[in-house]
Amino acid sequence: MSNTPELVIANGTVVNSFGRRHAHIVVRDGRIVRLVDASEPVPDAGRTIDAAGRLVIPGGVDGHCHVAQVTGRFRTLDDYRTTSTAALWGGTTTIIDFGIPRDAQETPLAAVLHKKELARDSRCDVALHGSVVSWDETVPWQLEQLAAEGVRSVKMYTTNRGTTMADGDTILKVMREMVRLDGLTYIHAEHDPIIADCTQQHAEDGRIGIEHLHRTRPELAEEVSVKETLAMAEYTKAPVYFVHQSTPGAVDLVNEARGRGLEAFSETCPHYLTLDDSVYGSAFPEWYACCPPMRSAETVAALKERLADGAIHTVSSDHSCYDLSQKRERTDDVRAMPHGLPGVETRMPVTFTAMMESARNTVEDFVEVFSAGPARINAVPRKGTIAEGFDADLVIFDPAEQRTVDGADLHMGTDFSPFDGVKLTGWPGVVVSAGRVVVDGDGFHDPGPVGRFVARNGFRAHTAAAPEPTPATGRAATAPATR
Numbered sequence: 001m002s003n004t005p006e007l008v009i010a011n012g013t014v015v016n017s018f019g020r021r022h023a024h025i026v027v028r029d030g031r032i033v034r035l036v037d038a039s040e041p042v043p044d045a046g047r048t049i050d051a052a053g054r055l056v057i058p059g060g061v062d063g064h065c066h067v068a069q070v071t072g073r074f075r076t077l078d079d080y081r082t083t084s085t086a087a088l089w090g091g092t093t094t095i096i097d098f099g100i101p102r103d104a105q106e107t108p109l110a111a112v113l114h115k116k117e118l119a120r121d122s123r124c125d126v127a128l129h130g131s132v133v134s135w136d137e138t139v140p141w142q143l144e145q146l147a148a149e150g151v152r153s154v155k156m157y158t159t160n161r162g163t164t165m166a167d168g169d170t171i172l173k174v175m176r177e178m179v180r181l182d183g184l185t186y187i188h189a190e191h192d193p194i195i196a197d198c199t200q201q202h203a204e205d206g207r208i209g210i211e212h213l214h215r216t217r218p219e220l221a222e223e224v225s226v227k228e229t230l231a232m233a234e235y236t237k238a239p240v241y242f243v244h245q246s247t248p249g250a251v252d253l254v255n256e257a258r259g260r261g262l263e264a265f266s267e268t269c270p271h272y273l274t275l276d277d278s279v280y281g282s283a284f285p286e287w288y289a290c291c292p293p294m295r296s297a298e299t300v301a302a303l304k305e306r307l308a309d310g311a312i313h314t315v316s317s318d319h320s321c322y323d324l325s326q327k328r329e330r331t332d333d334v335r336a337m338p339h340g341l342p343g344v345e346t347r348m349p350v351t352f353t354a355m356m357e358s359a360r361n362t363v364e365d366f367v368e369v370f371s372a373g374p375a376r377i378n379a380v381p382r383k384g385t386i387a388e389g390f391d392a393d394l395v396i397f398d399p400a401e402q403r404t405v406d407g408a409d410l411h412m413g414t415d416f417s418p419f420d421g422v423k424l425t426g427w428p429g430v431v432v433s434a435g436r437v438v439v440d441g442d443g444f445h446d447p448g449p450v451g452r453f454v455a456r457n458g459f460r461a462h463t464a465a466a467p468e469p470t471p472a473t474g475r476a477a478t479a480p481a482t483r
Contacts, residue, residue, distance in 0.1 A: 012051030059093030059393030064316035122451030150455020182458030352426025
């Protein structure tokens with residue numbers, strides 16, 4: 001068996017969340033085996049890619065994707081082949097999907113096992129979150145089985161009564177179990193009574209079409225729910241992660257809780273950093289049907305400030321692949337239309353563009369929210385860092401290259417993009433997944449269904465092995481954590 005590496009990425013500027021260096025990256029058997037200073041000769045390899053003048057960052061980890069998701073009578077139009085292909089086109093090499101029960105008959109364990117089976121067709125690596133809607137005496141055992149499968153997080157919704165909403169008793173009990181199992185509690189935080197009442201008032205006034213979506217789900221509803229959930233997390237001592245935060249007030253509540261010692265995290269999405277509620281007055285407001293909705297321009301600007309301050313820990317896509325025919329079935333009533341945006345492919349350039357608009361953000365900061373933070377917080381081993389022993393998931397790009405989004409040229413299995421016509425920087429030029437070159441100047445090289453299911457570590461065990469970076473010291477790459 002030859003010891004010659006399969007691949008060398010030569011002469012690039014290697015950027016991790018904690019710093020950068022000029023180096024050659026040596027890849028063998030899907031792992032990074034050496035980083036060689038760029039002043040040294042380029043090592044021999046089966047293939048060499050010259051990255052001179054370009055940046056090389058860890059492959060993206062998207063901690064919030066919905067693949068083949070069934071919600072009520074709607075099903076997203078993608079499958080794992082489609083979404084993983086789009087992820088790779090967009091520089092994301094690991095996605096984390098959700099096993100959410102499709103109805104009251106499907107258990108949390110069955111929902112995850114179903115998604116795990118579907119994921120066999122994935123082109124990139126896949127991890128999973130569980131989800132609990134209602135509590136019964138079998139839930140602790142089911143959560144134990146999920147942990148044994150390497151599924152170490154559980155999502156719960158504080159809204160969507162009658163479908164995915166979990167009540168307060170269920171959330172608190174699940175939090176206790178996740179502490180016992182060294183897991184992480186994911187929360188979709190919107191206060192259901194406020195939303196239900198506000199939506200009903202709008203319906204009675206005849207203002208329930210898509211053009212009024214942003215008025216039916218006020219910022220207050222998100223912030224009240226975050227505050228209540230943080231109280232339960234403080235009471236149970238449970239680590240908690242808030243998905244798709246759209247207001248600076250919600251982020252501030254998490255940041256204040258962290259100051260009191262809580263293990264709490266804020267995620268936002270590219271659309272909340274770049275789009276405001278004026279989109280609901282546009283020619284195609286249905287393109288922007290999501291929950292929470294877009295906020296005011298002032299709120300968007302303040303949210304970007306929180307990102308520049310380091311108060312937001314990850315930027316995920318919340319990818320949900322409906323098409324316009326589904327969106328347009330009931331634009332007259334936001335209660336009856338599917339919510340969610342396609343975004344796994346555009347997460348990298350939208351986030352990079354938004355962050356580089358601030359002089360306070362660096363490429364290292366971008367790597368933190370795009371790759372390193374999602375991998376570390378979600379306890380995904382061997383991801384998010386370019387270092388010896390880590391998976392050879394790599395993205396090469398020119399930070400000055402601009403492209404304009406054309407929804408028809410994307411690969412997400414739908415017929416629109418909320419960013420259609422927007423000029424963005426930070427598009428991937430070369431993508432390497434598990435040591436395979438899957439995207440380059442010649443296009444996409446389909447590796448087949450080679451994506452691996454990634455069993456995640458315990459939250460606190462992983463954090464102890466790979467602690468959070470600090471502004472004073474950064475974070476040296478640690479040995480990859482394994483289960």
